[in-house]
Amino acid sequence: xxxxxxxxxxxxxxxxxxxxxxxxxxxxxxxxxxxxxxxxxxxxxxxxxxxxxxxxxxxxxxxxxxxxxxxxxxxxxxxxxxxxxxxxxxxxxxxxxxxxxxxxxxxxxxxxxxxxxxxxxxxxxxxxxxxxxxxxxxxxxxxxxxxxxxxxxxxxxxxxxxxxxxxxxxxxxxxxxxxxxxxxxxxxxxxxxxxxxxxxxxxxxxxxxx
Numbered sequence: 001x002x003x004x005x006x007x008x009x010x011x012x013x014x015x016x017x018x019x020x021x022x023x024x025x026x027x028x029x030x031x032x033x034x035x036x037x038x039x040x041x042x043x044x045x046x047x048x049x050x051x052x053x054x055x056x057x058x059x060x061x062x063x064x065x066x067x068x069x070x071x072x073x074x075x076x077x078x079x080x081x082x083x084x085x086x087x088x089x090x091x092x093x094x095x096x097x098x099x100x101x102x103x104x105x106x107x108x109x110x111x112x113x114x115x116x117x118x119x120x121x122x123x124x125x126x127x128x129x130x131x132x133x134x135x136x137x138x139x140x141x142x143x144x145x146x147x148x149x150x151x152x153x154x155x156x157x158x159x160x161x162x163x164x165x166x167x168x169x170x171x172x173x174x175x176x177x178x179x180x181x182x183x184x185x186x187x188x189x190x191x192x193x194x195x196x197x198x199x200x201x202x203x204x205x206x207x208x209x210x
Contacts, residue, residue: 001158003173007180010187018175020136021045030104032061033137035141037129038090039081050080052078063095063103074173091122097122112140135185141178143170144185148192155195156208
């Protein structure tokens, strides 16, 4: 499979995606991306947006505020994202780690592999969440694999294997570019949503089988 050609077909058909979606780019947008990456586990993004809006309105979109906030209060704010008790614990653990590590600036000096290992050592942070944080918040060139990626691979006849094998499949066949990986993953998500609609599934399949 020519992944560069597939990218061009998706881009031409779906257009630029401009991910990661945040309300406003600014001082706290990277932390908001990190929070969103945790909250989006096992839930739709529309529900995550409601939880993020609650955090913004409560001035809780920074790690120190999340650490100080009572767990019950935090759980109530992120309730729209589902699994709110588990995700409250995840946000607390992640925020403690981020502050203890010296904040976002201190992470810039760490090699990507070391930073990924540290993220994966945190409770509740799996490969997809860690790589979303690395790519979208910390601007590292890692390819994010999710359910839509696996669906696309299946539709295109790609036997990509497990998470690590699928990630290596894409990274070894594309220029190692953060911008490219960012846009490619966003396009795959857009394609996956197209595929999920019965009326547009045939159109989506034609995009990857051409």
